[in-house]
Amino acid sequence: xxxxxxxxxxxxxxxxxxxxxxxxxxxxxxxxxxxxxxxxxxxxxxxxxxxxxxxxxxxxxxxxxxxxxxxxxxxxxxxxxxxxxxxxxxxxxxxxxxxxxxxxxxxxxxxxxxxxxxxxxxxxxxxxxxxxxxxxxxxxxxxxxxxxxxxxxxxxxxxxxxxxxxxxxxxxxxxxxxxxxxxxxxxxxxxxxxxxxxxxxxxxxxxxxxxxxxxxxxxxxxxxxxxxxxxxxxxxxxxxxxxxxxxxxxxxxxxxxxxxxxxxxxxxxxxxxxxxxxxxxxxxxxxxxxxxxxxxxxxxxxxxxxxxxxxxxxxxxxxxxxxxxxxxxxxxxxxxxxxxxxxxxxxxxxxxxxxxxxxxxxxxxxxxxxxxxxxxxxxxxxxxxxxxxxxxxxxxxxxxxxxxxxxxxxxxxxxxxxxxxxxxxxxxxxxxxxxxxxxxxxxxxxxxxxxxxxxxxxxxxxxxxxxxxxxxxxxxxxxxxxxxxxxxxxxxxxxxxxxxxxxxxxxxxxxxxxxxxxxxxxxxxxxxxxxxxxxxxxxxxxxxxxxxxxxxxxxxxxxxxxxxxxxxxxxxxxxxxxxxxxxxxxxxxxxxxxxxxxxxxxxxxxxxxxxxxxxxxxxxxxxxxxxxxxxxxxxxxxxxxxxxxxxxxxxxxxxxxxxxxxxxxxxxxxxxxxxxxxxxxxxxxxxxxxxxxxxxxxxxxxxxxxxxxxxxxxxxxxxxxxxxxxxxxxxxxxxxxxxxxxxxxxxxxxxxxxxxxxxxxxxxxxxxxxxxx
Amino acid sequence: xxxxxxxxxxxxxxxxxxxxxxxxxxxxxxxxxxxxxxxxxxxxxxxxxxxxxxxxxxxxxxxxxxxxxxxxxxxxxxxxxxxxxxxxxxxxxxxxxxxxxxxxxxxxxxxxxxxxxxxxxxxxxxxxxxxxxxxxxxxxxxxxxxxxxxxxxxxx
Ligand code: FES
Ligand code: FES
Numbered sequence: 001x002x003x004x005x006x007x008x009x010x011x012x013x014x015x016x017x018x019x020x021x022x023x024x025x026x027x028x029x030x031x032x033x034x035x036x037x038x039x040x041x042x043x044x045x046x047x048x049x050x051x052x053x054x055x056x057x058x059x060x061x062x063x064x065x066x067x068x069x070x071x072x073x074x075x076x077x078x079x080x081x082x083x084x085x086x087x088x089x090x091x092x093x094x095x096x097x098x099x100x101x102x103x104x105x106x107x108x109x110x111x112x113x114x115x116x117x118x119x120x121x122x123x124x125x126x127x128x129x130x131x132x133x134x135x136x137x138x139x140x141x142x143x144x145x146x147x148x149x150x151x152x153x154x155x156x157x158x159x160x161x162x163x164x165x166x167x168x169x170x171x172x173x174x175x176x177x178x179x180x181x182x183x184x185x186x187x188x189x190x191x192x193x194x195x196x197x198x199x200x201x202x203x204x205x206x207x208x209x210x211x212x213x214x215x216x217x218x219x220x221x222x223x224x225x226x227x228x229x230x231x232x233x234x235x236x237x238x239x240x241x242x243x244x245x246x247x248x249x250x251x252x253x254x255x256x257x258x259x260x261x262x263x264x265x266x267x268x269x270x271x272x273x274x275x276x277x278x279x280x281x282x283x284x285x286x287x288x289x290x291x292x293x294x295x296x297x298x299x300x301x302x303x304x305x306x307x308x309x310x311x312x313x314x315x316x317x318x319x320x321x322x323x324x325x326x327x328x329x330x331x332x333x334x335x336x337x338x339x340x341x342x343x344x345x346x347x348x349x350x351x352x353x354x355x356x357x358x359x360x361x362x363x364x365x366x367x368x369x370x371x372x373x374x375x376x377x378x379x380x381x382x383x384x385x386x387x388x389x390x391x392x393x394x395x396x397x398x399x400x401x402x403x404x405x406x407x408x409x410x411x412x413x414x415x416x417x418x419x420x421x422x423x424x425x426x427x428x429x430x431x432x433x434x435x436x437x438x439x440x441x442x443x444x445x446x447x448x449x450x451x452x453x454x455x456x457x458x459x460x461x462x463x464x465x466x467x468x469x470x471x472x473x474x475x476x477x478x479x480x481x482x483x484x485x486x487x488x489x490x491x492x493x494x495x496x497x498x499x500x501x502x503x504x505x506x507x508x509x510x511x512x513x514x515x516x517x518x519x520x521x522x523x524x525x526x527x528x529x530x531x532x533x534x535x536x537x538x539x540x541x542x543x544x545x546x547x548x549x550x551x552x553x554x555x556x557x558x559x560x561x562x563x564x565x566x567x568x569x570x571x572x573x574x575x576x577x578x579x580x581x582x583x584x585x586x587x588x589x590x591x592x593x594x595x596x597x598x599x600x601x602x603x604x605x606x607x608x609x610x611x612x613x614x615x616x617x618x619x620x621x622x623x624x625x626x627x628x629x630x631x632x633x634x635x636x637x638x639x640x641x642x643x644x645x646x647x648x649x650x651x652x653x654x655x656x657x658x659x660x661x662x663x664x665x666x667x668x669x670x671x672x673x674x675x676x677x678x679x680x681x682x683x684x685x686x687x688x689x690x691x692x693x694x695x696x697x698x699x700x701x702x703x704x705x706x707x708x709x710x711x712x713x714x715x716x717x718x719x720x721x722x723x724x725x726x727x728x729x730x731x732x733x734x735x736x737x738x739x740x741x742x743x744x745x746x747x748x749x750x751x752x753x754x755x756x757x758x759x760x761x762x763x764x765x766x767x768x769x770x771x772x773x
Numbered sequence: 774x775x776x777x778x779x780x781x782x783x784x785x786x787x788x789x790x791x792x793x794x795x796x797x798x799x800x801x802x803x804x805x806x807x808x809x810x811x812x813x814x815x816x817x818x819x820x821x822x823x824x825x826x827x828x829x830x831x832x833x834x835x836x837x838x839x840x841x842x843x844x845x846x847x848x849x850x851x852x853x854x855x856x857x858x859x860x861x862x863x864x865x866x867x868x869x870x871x872x873x874x875x876x877x878x879x880x881x882x883x884x885x886x887x888x889x890x891x892x893x894x895x896x897x898x899x900x901x902x903x904x905x906x907x908x909x910x911x912x913x914x915x916x917x918x919x920x921x922x923x924x925x926x927x928x929x
Contacts, residue, residue: 216911270877655871688818694908698916
């Protein structure tokens with residue numbers, strides 16, 4: 001681990017205590033969404049469309065309702081009418097009506113697996129059998145499965161009235177001709193003088209890339225249990241990244257006041273962005289309303305693949321030029337992302353983030369959001385950024401090679417720094433981009449000779465994610481034994497209870513173990529944003545710090561009262577409250593807490609923070625690969641992943657984020673894809689066929705934490721959750737080139753495609769050879 | 774619905790009797806009938822290992838075994854790994870090594886790793902990776918899980 005600046009040393013922040021919720025999780029006692037069992041509970045199952053695109057002519061549920069044990073059936077008709085209002089859902093705006101239609105299809109199904117009806121019964125088996133008794137008449141329609149087909153003139157339209165929203169530099173672009181189309185929006189940023197830039201270029205590289213949708217792959221399927229009481233109170237037990245977001249979406253779709261909905265967060269078995277939008281709650285709520293019983297619904301893994309997640313597939317083009325000494329001249333990027341069935345791909349973020357590590361002065365960047373007959377995409381770890389980075393970091397590698405420059409020297413020469421304007425015109429804040437690049441260049445891995453043997457190569461790549469702030473709330477209650485209960489609204493997916501508790505402990509001068517963190521439901525804590533956007537340790541941390549400062553203030557007043565001095569006469573140092581008038585008088589928090597009842601009662605405090613300067617994060621990867629040219633199999637020999645954490649609150653969990661992001665990126669690079677057959681059906685909707693990395697596919701992932709403090713946080717924290725997934729695809733791709741001479745332009749780079757690329761390379765080599773003779 | 778069957782098995786050292794439909798998996802009965810929800814469901818088709826339990830000392834994906842097949846067997850689930858107030862060394866090392874993030878895969882990994890260490894207490898890194906290849910974790914990248922298992926070997 002590397003600290004780049006001299007800063008005050010912390011007592012708790014930066015240490016590695018055991019997480020508070022760990023014991024329950026290693027003994028099987030922790031309660032996840034699927035572990036909810038309620039009196040009188042019914043089980044719900046969903047009937048899904050067998051067609052990728054069809055009009056629903058009729059739905060006959062009468063057969064299902066005749067089956068013993070079946071209690072209710074719902075369809076889209078049962079959902080209260082929704083308005084078109086937009087809501088803020090973490091990282092993406094989502095149209096509420098479309099969220100509702102995604103939960104239960106209205107007049108059309110837009111992808112294979114689209115929910116059409118739901119059944120509640122006394123057992124999950126009966127509910128499942130009842131699905132067969134629902135008769136749906138479809139008028140099957142033509143469908144489109146990728147951005148290029150979706151843009152063709154005459155292509156079938158998913159949303160017949162959708163008109164492209166054209167945006168130039170953040171404002172509507174009146175010059176652009178738009179019409180009815182599957183392109184929901186086309187955003188464009190231009191700057192400088194691109195024509196001149198190409199003239200000034202010594203080398204220009206122009207390349208084209210294709211990627212497939214990939215799933216977040218959380219091990220816990222979507223699950224919810226909803227109880228709708230006759231008095232109108234609705235309770236939801238669910239695994240979500242955002243309790244308040246579920247409350248907002250459920251209330252809007254069910255047309256009830258938000259205050260009538262209480263969302264109780266269960267432990268969550270992974271999310272990565274995929275557990276922000278609701279899928280099951282509206283149907284479960286209506287089934288509960290109809291039956292008067294709580295209704296539990298759990299997706300199968302096939303349903304998770306076919307009807308939740310994934311992130312976009314894409315088609316991208318990049319043209320970039322540089323002067324002889326390696327300065328980037330022109331930058332042209334065209335990104336077209338699949339949004340799935342409804343608009344809202346992360347294509348704009350892909351465009352902005354992939355350009356963010358570099359000084360880009362002359363540019364023309366376009367980002368197209370395109371609907372296709374596949375499941376609606378959801379956020380996935382640094383949404384959009386890894387896809388854009390694959391194109392940018394791959395093209396830059398070829399440019400550096402043509403210039404004969406070391407790939408890191410080339411990047412350092414063009415590295416963005418504080419104040420550099422991004423393509424949006426916004427200047428970058430205090431960032432660790434150059435520090436990360438420098439660490440890569442100086443790292444022993446980068447300097448070491450390649451492992452001996454044929455078909456071995458090394459590659460690098462960079463990544464960027466802006467991170468978000470938003471509102472978080474925290475409450476602290478001092479207990480008579482000197483411990484402190486910490487209540488937040490931030491669901492803990494990967495160790496944020498401990499990371500937030502440590503920040504409160506740091507302020508109060510107590511141990512992390514003396515803070516007892518709880519994640520509360522939406523009735524029991526102030527509004528708190530999503531556990532996503534890499535914001536939780538940062539923003540909820542600041543809320544906890546603010547509450548702890550308030551507790552400290554009150555405890556200082558109590559100490560002053562005890563010694564009959566003014567609060568200004570009390571000094572707080574290393575966990576001790578000291579009487580400056582008589583420095584031998586000092587008490588610990590424990591002693592003050594024991595006397596709380598005599599000095600004015602129990603000490604409590606609550607705080608809300610809404611920080612803006614989340615502190616952008618840069619990451620990088622160095623990877624050594626060995627490729628078997630016969631089979632196309634890629635073995636990862638050594639992986640080093642770098643990331644600027646600002647300040648690592650709990651280094652083990654920061655390392656865990658870096659390693660986890662790296663491995664999701666490795667899966668994306670080498671294996672993972674939604675494989676659709678020509679009939680519009682996902683052919684690999686199980687983990688047998690959608691192959692995520694296993695322990696046997698990987699070496700250790702060596703994490704390097706870089707700490708360039710974020711001025712927007714009292715201890716310097718930056719978000720750490722997401723950026724680690726951005727670099728791997730291009731890094732591995734660049735390593736494969738050095739191992740084999742073959743350049744890859746498609747993801748995933750699976751064995752078949754690598755054998756093909758090596759073959760094509762050989763064929764081209766032979767032709768060239770012949771031409772020379 | 775076929776008639777339920779009475780099944781007798783030893784569950785976490787207790788002789789237990791339960792009713793099961795012939796079609797119910799051991800996983801479903803553990804979770805829904807016996808309220809042993811520590812065993813998790815990730816896929817219900819044998820591809821993730823979240824549902825790993827031990828049956829007569831062998832690790833089994835409980836989603837792939839019918840509950841009626843448990844008749845006369847000795848079953849150990851995650852709830853049976855710790856001894857009274859003492860954690861198993863694997864549980865302790867998972868905590869200390871931060872080998873879990875969301876924790877949904879953790880019960881399956883701990884039961885599977887115990888199956889390895891019971892047989893091969895000195896398994897090396899490659900062997901541990903090989904043995905645990907049937908357990909998916911999407912959060913950690915496995916690094917800290919492998920380290921935790923290797924650390925537990927030293928404690929045993
Ligand atoms: S739930 Fe049994 S292997 Fe996945
Ligand atoms: S810790 Fe989340 S799946 Fe393993």
